Every structure is written in C-alpha cells, then in structure tokens.
Amino acid sequence: MDVSALSAPTEPSLSRDLQNQLCRLVARVAQTLMQHGAETKLIEETSIRLGTCLGLEQVDMAITANAIVITGRVSGRCVTTTRRVYDRGLNMQMVCEVQRLTILAEKHLLDAAQVEQRLNNLVPLKYPRWLIVVMVGLSCASFAAQFGGSLLVCLNTFVASSCAMAFRQSMGKRHHSPMVNFCLTAFVATMIAGVATTFHLGRHPEIAQAASVLLLIPGFPLINAVSDLVKGHINMGIARWFFASLLTLSAAVGVSFAMWLGHLWGLW
Amino acid sequence: MTLLMLFIKQAILAAIPAVGFAMLFHVPAKYLKFCAILGAFGYVCRSALLQLHMPIEWASLVAAMLIGLIAVYWSRKHLIPRPVMTVAAVIPMVPGSFAFKTILSLLALYNHGFDTQLLAEVLENGLKTLFILGALSFGLAVPSIIIYRNRPIV
Incomplete structure (x- = not known):
C-alpha cells in the first residue's frame, strides 16, 4: 500500500x-x-x-x-x-x-x-395582537357554525375564544411552559363558553365549548410529526408527536377541570 | 341548488379559520389568500365526497392530497415552502368535535363508572379523531413521497 x-x-x-x-x-x-x-x-x-x-x-x-x-x-x-x-x-x-x-x-x-x-x-413578522385575537375568535365562531350552532352560540364562541386567545398570548409573553399555558387557556375558554349559556346565550353549551377550545389545536407539531415520520426522520417525528399529544392532554385537563367545576356549581 | 348554497356557506366558514390560523402561524400577508382558497377548496371537496357516501377518513385523505398537490404548483411559482400554505388549509378539517366528544365521554366514564355505551362512544370518537388526523397529515405529505421522491419541491 x-x-x-x-x-x-x-x-x-x-x-x-x-x-x-x-x-x-x-x-x-x-x-x-x-x-x-x-x-x-x-x-x-x-x-x-x-x-x-x-x-x-x-x-x-x-x-x-x-x-x-x-x-x-x-x-x-x-x-x-x-x-x-x-x-x-x-x-x-x-x-x-x-x-x-x-x-x-x-x-x-x-x-x-x-x-x-x-x-x-431578518426580523420576524408579528401581526398585531388584537388582530390575531379577533381572527382566532372568528375562526372558532365559524367552527361553531360548522357544528350547527345558532347565531347566539357563535357569538358566545367568539367571545369565549377571543378571551382565551388574549389570555394565551399574555401567558406566552411571560414565557410560561406551553403545557401550563394550554391547560389554563382551555380552562378559561370552557368556563366562559359554559357560563354564557347560563345567561341564556344559546342553548347548547357543548357546541360553544367544543368550538372555543379549538384554538388550541397543535396543528403544526402534528403535521410536522407525521411528515417527519413518513420521510424517515423517525426520532424527530416521535418527539414532535409526543409534544403535540402532551399539549392536547394539557388542554384536556383544563377542559375537564372546568367541566367538573361547572357541575359542582350547577352551571350546566 | 340547496347543495350549492350549502357548499358556498361551507367554503366561507372554512376560509375564515384557515386565514385565522395562518395568522397565528405568522404566514406573510401576501400568501394568506392561498391559505383561504386551499382551506375552502379542501373543505368543500371533502363534504362533496361525504355526500357521495365516502367514509370521512378517506374523504379527508383525498381532500388533503388535493390540497398538497395544488400547493406544489403555488410553492414552485412563488418559491415558498409548502407547509406555509397547507397546514393552515387543513385546520378547518381537523376533527375537533370528535376529539371533544371523546374527552367528554372519557370524563363521564370516569365519573359515573363503567358503562358499555360510554366505552363505545369513547372508542368510536377516539378512533375517528385519530384516523382523520392521520389521513389529513399523511395526505399533505403524499406529493413529496410519491412524486418528488428524492428532490426538493422548491
């Protein structure tokens, strides 16, 4: 050699x-x-x-x-x-x-x-906070309409999800953990949507509640997870999938706590 | 005619969440219209397939595939990555109500004790949520898996 x-x-x-x-x-x-x-x-x-x-x-x-x-x-x-x-x-x-x-x-x-x-x-683009709040409120209201809610239910959803979005932004600004953020935001959304029904704003609390927590869909982590998995980046895919599941689970915890509180106080 | 009205209503109701979530993802303003069009198109396409009695998972898969394919054209034209448009566009089709029903019946199952009816609801809604989500995200990946196998789209 x-x-x-x-x-x-x-x-x-x-x-x-x-x-x-x-x-x-x-x-x-x-x-x-x-x-x-x-x-x-x-x-x-x-x-x-x-x-x-x-x-x-x-x-x-x-x-x-x-x-x-x-x-x-x-x-x-x-x-x-x-x-x-x-x-x-x-x-x-x-x-x-x-x-x-x-x-x-x-x-x-x-x-x-x-x-x-x-x-x-490069400077990251930031839309004004109020604009995002309004748009996300409208998005959740149109989810409620897709689920067959009346105009009052949609209005209720709009209010609940806009408040929840504003809450989520202020939590995010203070650098809270995303899990805590999602849990509390889901709680706020479910509570507001539920309480509004007790004031006879629409007759179906479930529709308003289901639609107003939809602002917490972890869309990007989930879709990135599946596309990583099918394109061969298995470890990244699993990490992202697990993160998305954790976020969903935290939101579910918030929803269930609000549900329990509502039943306890006889709100719905 | 009533079907047409239904589709128009659904298109508008799907375009709003697509734009709303696109703004949440900070998609640049000039591409928001693509999110709206794709979101409305995908939703209407799925509900047309549902009218033909296609199961909802398969209809979601087809709609997501079509969204992905159209996005290939726009992403090559404007030199932007595809997820910028596609992810916001499938958000209106995410099975939110099924997921919520799953959580509710799961809670009822825990609070009121075991009940076959409740267990059936948990399983049915949960599986439906999982399959629809899988179909949506796999459908978006189809163009880069099947057509653009080892080369970049943009």
Missing part, C-alpha cells in the same frame, strides 16, 4: 477560516429554520443546499429534538459544530425568507457574506 499518498493530501480548495465561516453560516440557517417550526426534511435539505452551493464539498447533519450537529467537509478536512435550538414560536415568514436566501445563493445571486448580512437583518 502506498503510504505517501495518504500522508500528503491534496491542498484544500478552501482556506480553514472560510470553511469555519461557512459552517457557522449553515448552522445558523438550520438553527433559524428549526426555531421557527420548519419540518426536518426542509431543515436538512435547505442547509445542505446552501453549504454545497457556497463551496463546501459535503455537508452532513444530525438533528435531534433540541440541538443540531453539522459537519462541513472540504478535501477530507472536517469542521463540526453544534447548536442548541430554543423554540422561538412558529413563524412561517422566517422560514420563507431563509428558503429564499438559499435559492438566491444557489443561483449565485448572493455570496456567503451577503447571505450572512441578510440573515442578520
């Missing part, structure tokens, strides 16, 4: 510094995508595409429920970096923007420095 061929590797096309920088950039892109709720395949694909089009020979990554490990390779020289991921809340606008940066870089319209600069300038 010719040992000299092994000990004298070819000169890497990329300097060590540049390789480090690119790996950091790729790690940051992956971290941003994960923090704002992208599915695992999208995170992996986008990061790998960005890394390879900016000059890394191969990018490999391991994704776990709350950390990412990335290795960028150039002529047999590897740089590995790990990033802890903290949940920043769902934000599809950030996911869109990061994907767009990758596509621009792939078409050679941006270089690494420009991608980094644009990434620094």
